[in-house]
Amino acid sequence: MSQTDSNFQPAVPLDDLRASGRELVRVDGRAIAVFHHEGEVRAVDNRCPHMGFPLTEGSVEDGILTCHWHHARFELSCGDTFDPWADDVQAYPVEVRDGTVYVDPDPPRDEPPAEHWASRLEDGLEQNLRLVLAKSAIGLDDAGVDPTEQVETGVRFGTQYRQGGWGPGLTILTAMANVLPDLDTNDRRRALYQGLVQVASDCADQPPRFEQESFSARDLSHExxxxxxxETVEVRDADGAERCLRTAVASGASEAELAEMLVAAGTDHRYLDTGHTMDFVNKACExxxxxxxxxxxxxxPTLVDGLTGAERSEELSSWRQPIDLAAMADDTFDRLPDLVAAGEGEEWTEPDDFTDRLHSDDPEAVFDALEGAIQGGATVEQLASAVAFAAGKRVAQFATSNExxxxNTVHHTFTYANAVHRLSRRTDATELYRGVFDAAVNVYLDRFLNTPPAPIPDRGDSEADTDxxxxxxxxxxxxxxxVNEAGRLTAHYLDAGGDPAALRERLGSGLVREDAGFHTFQALEAGFTQAGMREESEERRVLLVAVxxxxxxxxxxxxxxEQTFTIADRLHRGEKIHEAD
Incomplete structure (x- = not known):
């Protein structure tokens, strides 16, 4: 007997199969549906690849096997599906010998698992199929594919097939990719699935983006x-702005130079789109x-529509009445070069009361604190870090008596401040000081949401059971x-000497099982990012309480x-889902 013949295992007497038309057999532990149809013997995996319903409970007509649960249809001889949302079912080679049907339970694969699931990931994005995306995230990870490849597929798809450009879906995908190291193995799969689902949803029924071309000139200076x-962003000329940005990329502009262009345009006006525009800039760079x-x-270039079409906060009454905060900012920005020059050669150390000064009820005190810091040599990064903490503390002390x-109000300020802080580590552009002031103004405007402030939890028992x-x-x-109980437990876990990594893992696990919205994904990632950048344990404690x-x-x-992901995970692991399986 040849090596190929030796793979075949006896399955069912041919006469029995003719009489019944179908039989469920187990060969090498696999549940296989064997059919006698139109004079031929066919065998396929008994589990419908869609959601595991037993295909022996389906019907066969004209060479088509139909699953009765969701009516997925399969070409019986090869297992290929008519319905892309269902996946192809595994078909098995058969032979008839001496009145017995033999089945090969382990035929060679048409393509490696990594290639199969990469293709299915594309299908899931194109057709906005959650179950396919869940299966793909699990299958690719199980095949040892680097998670970055899934992120790249999602980013390429999201930037090409959403006319509006960079949006919440791509932001969530990037945020989840950033926190993957904080999660356990299965939750990493969930996180990627959550991000990919959001990208697919954002692009569903959207026309694709049509790109502008760069200028042919390649000798234009960065300045x-x-x-x-x-200028083109100022007058809301999206086409012109895109050509300028594409030319900078094509001309070989550095990462820092590209970031400088974006943050300069993004801070020429105040707090664009309640902070989302700058957060998108940061996430695109990440x-x-x-x-x-x-x-x-x-x-x-997918950021351009957001920059040119954004709401400008100096046009809002909250920035003009009862105090003209926009005018105060303009006055400071007119003097910004002199403030920076005064601080050259100085080294600034953040005062102990700096957060309290940023939380002042007097906007002039806030501006004075920031201006004095710049004159004292404070870098953009130092000030951005201080303001980000002040914004995070507003979240930690948000009063639940509010609506x-x-x-969302305190959240927007925090994620905007986080974006400015992150961008300050990418470019030292002087214009980014304006983003620091924008964040600080919103910390000031958010003061009523801490009236009265929810107390930061008292110190807990150092001997408490951390598990x-x-x-x-x-x-x-x-x-x-x-809400307050979650904050207390978080603080007391840290007070008892609990491992911050285990806390982040548990918080992440709580997030990725939920039907979380855009802001909730942002909140966790920004909080983790800011806590991870802090040297002071008390600041880390406050920020994780905020999360x-x-x-x-x-x-x-x-x-x-989560229900969809669980089904996909159980199918992938071969668990029995239906009794007849």
Whole structure:
């Protein structure tokens, strides 16, 4: 007997199969559906690849096998599906010998698993299929494919097939990619799935982007292109701005120079689109850090529509009445070169009371604190870090007596401040000081949401059971409104010497099982980022309390996406889902 013949195993007597038309057999532990149809013997995996329903319970007509649960149809001889949302079913070679049907339970694959799931990932994005995206995230990870490849696929798709450009979906995908090191293995899969689902949803029913071309000139200076870019954004000329930005990329502008162009245009007006515009700029740059800056030509131009179409906060009454904050900012920015010059050669150390000064009820005190810091040599990064902490503390002390929607107000300030801080590590452009002031003004405007402030939890028992505290923390996410308890458990876990990495893992686990919204994904990633950049343990404590309180305020959800992921995971692991399987 040849090596090929030796793979075949006896399955069912041919006469029995003719009589019944179908038989469920087990060969080498596999549940296989064997059919006698139109004089031929066919065999396929008994589990419908869509959601595991037993195909022996289906029907066969004209060479088509139909699953009765969701009516997925398969070409019986090869297993290929008529319905892309269902996947192809595994077909098995058969032979008839001496009145017995033999089945090869381990035929060679048409393509390696990594190639198969990469192709299915594309299908899931194109057709906005959650179950396919879940299966792909699991299958690619199981095949040992680097998560960055999934991120790259999602970024390439999202930047090409969303006319509006960079949006929440790509931001969520990038945020989840950033926190992957904080999660356990299965939650990393969930995080990628969550991000890919959001990209697919953002692009569903959207027309694709049609790109402008760069200028043919390649000898334009960085300063000239930067000036043109700011001018075209100023007058809301998206086409012209895109050509300027594409030319800078094509001319070989450095990452820092490209970031400088974007932050300069992004801070020529105040707090664009409640901070989302700058957060998108930051996330686009972080996405390029993940997938490679060789993709800048396709990624960065997707930011242009957001820059040119953004709402400008100096046009809002909150920035003009009862105090003209926009005018105060303009006055400071007119003097910014002199302030920076005065601080040259100086080294600034953040005063102990600096957060309290940024939380002042007097905007002049806030401006004075920032201006004095610049004159004292404070870099953009130092000030951005200080303001980001002040913004995070507003979240940690958000009073639950406010309207629920007000969580978004303090959240927007924090994620904007985080974006400015992150960008300050990418470029030292003087214009970015304006982003620091924008964030600080919003910290000031948010003061009423801390009236009275929720107290930062008192110190907990240093001998407390840290495992129990983590379990209790996750349990609070099952109870609506357990905001203060979530904050207390987080603080007391750290007070008891709990491992911050284990805390981040548990908070991340709480997030990725939920039908979380855009802001909740942002809140966790920004909080983790800021906490990870702090040397002071008390600052880390405050920021992680902020994360826990924000998550708790927005949980529990229906967890529909988690149900889909669980089905995909069980199918991938070969678990029995239906009794007849």
């Amino acid at each position: 000239r292109l930067k000036s043109w870019f700011r 996405a390029l850090d993940l997938i490679g800056w060789e993709h800048a030509e396709s990624v960065l 629920f929607s007000d969580w 129990a505290l983590l379990d209790d923390l996750l349990a609070t996410f099952d109870t609506e409104g357990a 826990a309180r924000y998550l708790s305020a927005h949980f529990p959800t229906r967890r529909e996406r």
